[in-house]
Amino acid sequence: MDLKFTFAKSTPPAADGQAGKAANLTGSGATQLPLNSASRNLFVEVTESADAAKAVAVSGDGVNYGSAEKPLGANPASAYRSVIARVIAEVGEPLSGSISALKLSISAHHALASAEQFQGGAFEPDGTVSQALQLRTGLSAGTRVELLDTL
Numbered sequence: 001m002d003l004k005f006t007f008a009k010s011t012p013p014a015a016d017g018q019a020g021k022a023a024n025l026t027g028s029g030a031t032q033l034p035l036n037s038a039s040r041n042l043f044v045e046v047t048e049s050a051d052a053a054k055a056v057a058v059s060g061d062g063v064n065y066g067s068a069e070k071p072l073g074a075n076p077a078s079a080y081r082s083v084i085a086r087v088i089a090e091v092g093e094p095l096s097g098s099i100s101a102l103k104l105s106i107s108a109h110h111a112l113a114s115a116e117q118f119q120g121g122a123f124e125p126d127g128t129v130s131q132a133l134q135l136r137t138g139l140s141a142g143t144r145v146e147l148l149d150t151l
Contacts (some may be wrong), residue, residue, distance in 0.1 A: 043101045044087055044139065045148060046080055048072065053108065055083035055101070057091045066090030074109040077115035080108045081136050088138040101144040102129060109147055118145055 044072040048054060053072055068086035070079045090094050104112065112118065118127045124147035127145040134141040 042099050043103050044084060045098055045103045047105045048083060048107055053079040053083045055087040057087045076111040080112055084139060085137040096138065097140065099139060099143060099148050102139060103146045103148045105148050
């Protein structure tokens with residue numbers, strides 16, 4: 001049995017093969033916004049101020065999807081793990097599964113590497129998130145780890 005429903009006498013949009021090329025926000029005559037490759041990248045950036053760890057989930061084109069802050073305290077690695085976990089929770093599923101890199105300040109990288117939270121070792125160009133860090137934060141094991149460009 002094939003059931004078809006029509007609401008408000010509207011017709012469904014035609015599939016014209018244009019998916020993924022542009023976003024039309026207001027209708028057929030409106031300006032279309034291009035989807036660039038930067039908007040498809042999602043990163044977690046971890047930095048610190050004088051006394052607090054900060055994490056932000058941000059896309060390649062600068063859209064902020066979540067942020068968290070926590071005092072550094074006596075155990076900086078714990079504070080960094082905590083802000084990463086808070087941002088991952090704020091972003092939520094399924095978006096958190098598309099995070100492509102964890103970008104860390106030098107201080108954050110040193111604290112987490114000292115706590116053995118990466119595969120590939122400290123300051124290795126091919127370092128990735130370990131299973132231990134995944135269990136504590138929710139960030140997928142194998143996610144690329146990079147140093148933030150702070151200059």
